Amino acid sequence: MQSVNHSQQPLVSVVIATFNMGQYLPEAIDSVLAQAWKNLEIIVVDDGSSDNTAEVMGRFDQDPRVRYIQTENRGQPKAKNLGLQEAAGDFIAFCDADDLWHPEKLRMQMPLFEQEGVGVVYSEVSYIDQHGVKVAKPQPYIRHSGQVTRHLVIKNFVPFGTAVIRRACIEKNGAFDEALPMGIDWDLWLRYSVDWQFRYLPEKTYIYRIWPGQMSKNYRGRYDNAFRILNKFLGQYPNSLPDDLIARAWADMYVSRGMAIAGAEKTFAEPLRDILTGLRKDSTYWPAWRSLAKLMLRRV
Structure with missing residues (x-):
């Protein structure tokens, strides 16, 4: 300029x-x-x-x-x-x-x-x-x-x-x-x-x-609020997105939470439920299938 x-x-x-x-x-x-x-x-x-x-x-x-x-x-x-x-x-x-x-x-x-x-x-x-x-x-x-x-x-x-x-x-x-x-x-x-x-x-x-005194990574709290924010947005602007994109947004939300929990807590059952819920929201969402494979192979 x-x-x-x-x-x-x-x-x-x-x-x-x-x-x-x-x-x-x-x-x-x-x-x-x-x-x-x-x-x-x-x-x-x-x-x-x-x-x-x-x-x-x-x-x-x-x-x-x-x-x-x-x-x-x-x-x-x-x-x-x-x-x-x-x-x-x-x-x-x-x-x-x-x-x-x-x-x-x-x-x-x-x-x-x-x-x-x-x-x-x-x-x-x-x-x-x-x-x-x-x-x-x-x-x-x-x-x-x-x-x-x-x-x-x-x-x-x-x-x-x-x-x-x-x-x-x-x-x-x-x-x-x-x-x-x-x-x-x-x-x-x-x-x-x-x-x-x-x-x-x-x-x-x-x-x-990036420094040690920063707020701890409260991944559960972060996703609790993310679910709340997405719900709020879709309620305020119900016609802003097509149904298939809304389904994909929810799929990504569940899958991302599942992988965050799996990575942080090294658990299996709860992340699996989240990923499967994501796939039910959108079975064509390939990151969900990739995440499922990683979870099953314990590569999270």
Whole structure:
């Protein structure tokens, strides 16, 4: 993108919801402030931290681009929604308090909004460890652009922190569902995908930190919420997908849960029930047959 006058750039509001991330938060903020795209603001919502977050935020007191809001601990969805309510920009972006932005992130992603109907622009991710050392990880899902509901209902392929969204998406399709403890991004993307185009930028603009203190992988809780989110979406938008695709979505849900349980718990009966349920939903779904073979051969 060619050099743009600061005053001509749309304002981008960056929401950082944080809880006890004082050790990493300043680095996350610095990475956003280092953007080549200069017309931005940062709203840091402190969700009841008990560490040194308030102390480290003191270094940003004199920067008018950074606002610091302290609340009692109410959970991630409410913290993020408070940030959305305080945001002044026509575009909203996110950065988790332990992650980082590439300095060219907004300058690379914002031009894609010039295409009509685009509500969400997202990108690829790179990874670092707790010391900031690069970590190699394969891309887990195929990414998609355009009308993505039919793909998104099968897999959440949008890395949350990479996304920039139009404020109009929130106004038309709502903010985060505060009743959901997990999976709030998939719920959001599903709703937005009904009325908005998504655009994928293959460049790595977001740096995800993998470290030992992260939330444990609660795979059962994650799938409990995923079932809830899919039910909710299909109830809200009953005509958004054909029956065969809905069947495939449920098939993938059951099979994915079964394989997650098999891999984590090394059990057989419960994963088998899930995979067979998936096949009853859609007998032509080849990943289900592949998963069944892996389970039977004990290669999970």
